[in-house]
Amino acid sequence: MSSKYPFETIEPKWQRYWKDHKTFRAVEDPKVPVERRAYILDMFPYPSAQGLHVGHPEGYTATDIYSRYLRMNGYNVLHPMGFDSFGLPAENYAIKTGTHPKATTEDNIDRFRKQIQSLGFSYDWDRELSTCQADYYQWTQWIFLQLFRRGLAYEAEAPINWCPSCKTGLANEEVKDGKCDRCGSEVTRKRIRQWILKITAYADRLLSDLDGLEWPESIKQMQRNWIGRSEGANVRFKLDGRSEEIEIFTTRADTLFGATYMVLSPEHSLVERITTDAQKASVMAYVEAASKKSDLERTDLAKDKTGVFTGAYAINPVNGAKIPVWISDYVLISYGFGAIMAVPAHDERDWEFAKKFGLPIVEVVAPSHSPEAKAAVEARADGKPEGAPPVLDTPAECTHEDGVAVNSGAFNGLPTRDAMREVVAMLAGKGIGESTVNFKLRDWIFSRQRYWGEPIPLVHCPKCGIVPLEEKDLPLRLPDVKSYTPTGTGESPLAAIESWVNTTCPKCGGPAKRETNTMPQWAGSSWYFLRYLDPKNGQALASKDKVDYWMPVNLYVGGAEHAVLHLLYARFWHKVLFDMGLVNTNEPFQRLINQGMILGENGVKMSKSLGNVINPDDIVREYGADSMRVYEMFMGPLEVSKPWNTKGLVGMNRFLERVWRLAEKPLDGGTPPDSLVKLLHKTIRKVTNDTATLNFNTAISQMMIFINEITGEERLYRSLWEPFVLMLSPFAPHLGEELWEKLGHGSSIAYQPWPKWDEALCVDEEVTVVVQVNGKLREKLQVAKDMGEEELKALALSKPKVQEFIGGKDIAKVIVVPGKLVSVVTK
């Protein structure tokens, strides 16, 4: 009678063993060559009150299997875990319940750590960190000071997302579809004094360095779009009868002759000055209304263009035309100069606006094969481009396609690309424009008017201005407060603690006030992977030796939701640290993989409100951690989203039960049958290759095939069983250790050498060769693996079945792929 697989006792037993023996402690052994060192990293979790979700262990299991596999292959592996613990959820909870966020955060971390440990991951827990601890955020503050010193942090008034109901500024990630994620109110804009990081100074490098990264193409593409580099030109337009100029950015300098009006963003600084008295009332009303609009109203819903004429006119520099200057909120203050030249014939937005307000539309680019284009090209060939016949009709539709310049004076007849270059050259010659590059990426609004974050280590001194703290005075500790409730004035709750706010200036010693904004949640996570390298270092964020030993991260696994925020911020900070000589690589994460989402059993996203959430604790209790691990890896490729299915999990549990029952047979030291030896070697080959490439689902399937085969045997051969247990152990580590111990070994399986396969034993002596006649499969041949082409052809043609389908027709050709197929084609 066989016993049930006792995961309830095995799993805690080995977890205790690993902890007591510090089995997975990583040590910087200089004897290990660089190519045998591996830094395998998970995106660390935010420890929420809900506890772990089944989605978390998916990526963690993948990196764990890979880490264990690498250790067994002689690698020195760094595989750490920690907690991203500053941020709004803890603070919101504190506001609601009056519990200190530190207390709830610590509770949550304890819970998370326990849950993570219950899954048997091989982390080096001696390196655990938490971003809200002073000995960690001391270095987050230190990095901020370096950014400040290098001119990469500046103070400015900037409009931020503001929730009028929660009375607080919101981070971008807390705004969903223009609404507050917490209360559902529409988010408005509020201008508040902000600390901003100059990430745009690194835009070019953040873009070009993507090319060298082994990241999913989709993530690289998302970052490219987000950075949004565009080449174009700046052009300055004179105002009619005034000294000011309007400067604009355009990617289509070639359409300058078609610019029939200009539009300023309502927030543009010239608006007030250039508006004529007659227009003042309507312009001011429009500006006022625009400022009150939420983002949602200004973008999604604003399909219909709105705007007001300022009364002012600008001069089109190429043809001297007087063109009206309007204001409209379809022009964004935050991009380019917050002003545009409008070319309605060749820009959809300008087209809609011009149609609505009856503004002139002039075609300046004709489709390449149109008669207008041909006439312009001919005129140019004759040396008289300006003599090209004018195109007078208002175009029927707007097009941004390339073509040939028309209605463009000396530029008539030039193809779009040439016209762009020529027009810019002409503008540059006159000193009223030049080619330039613009980015969509904006500077990083870095301050939060919140309590639970890193205090910004600066003071405001009435004499000296903004003064950074001395590095020796770090960390600047977060003080205790009575109330975490946001003030609603745009000041953080810290502002109310006078004893903390009032301080002395580090420079002059006079009275000064502390900066009361705190850092966003993204600060701590922008460099945590460096602190794991040297988590107890009191002198530096990490010693250079340790950075050199481990960096860069060889494999980083986490959700795709961090494609642009965390992954872009971390790259930015890393490049700054690289420029300072503190890290050895330009990029932090060499290889990135996004695990897919685990959906609910009904195929939709797991969420509390849908009642389809699976709690990993229940799974571990009922089926064991190993079943959970193997199931999550068996579900499908790591990168794709797939629905949870508890039935499927039960199947994995059955597989492990079968393995356990097999182990209860007495071991046999004899030689197993050839066919099983061959299967073993094929299995080693497949599991090795698939594990190395993170194709865990097919590796598991091969192990199942192996088990199905050897289950039929009377005896359990040690020479088959030991290699199998070794291969299984990264996937089901508790069971692996237990079976290894049962095999009579004294030490952990974690560092045993990975089994090797013999290629000669993976080859079958006999293979199936299929015969096709006119593309259809008609016969199969069992032949020796190395049968030659001629022999195969003769054998195939000798088969009655094949002859039957040839049906006496002449043979046009026969294609033979030795070991695979014979394809007969008739005339």
Next chain:
RNA sequence: GCUGGCGUGGUGAAAUCGGCAGACACGAUAGACUCAAAAUCUAUUGGGGGCAACUCCGUACCGGUUCAAUUCCGGUCGCCAGCACCA
């Protein structure tokens, strides 16, 4: 709208230097064991037709290249994700 990705049995999926479509698992059906159930084991399981040997169809849809297409190319439709007036 733009960008990226994906469409294969009842379900999760496997197979792509083009070469037996559906490995492995779930579910289902039938049987063995049992007083019975659970567990376990055995068999069948893409669809249609045939008593059967067998045969036809089948990888979202339409077309192309090829002796041969799930795989390559062009188009259409659908789904998912991200961005969204970026001049």
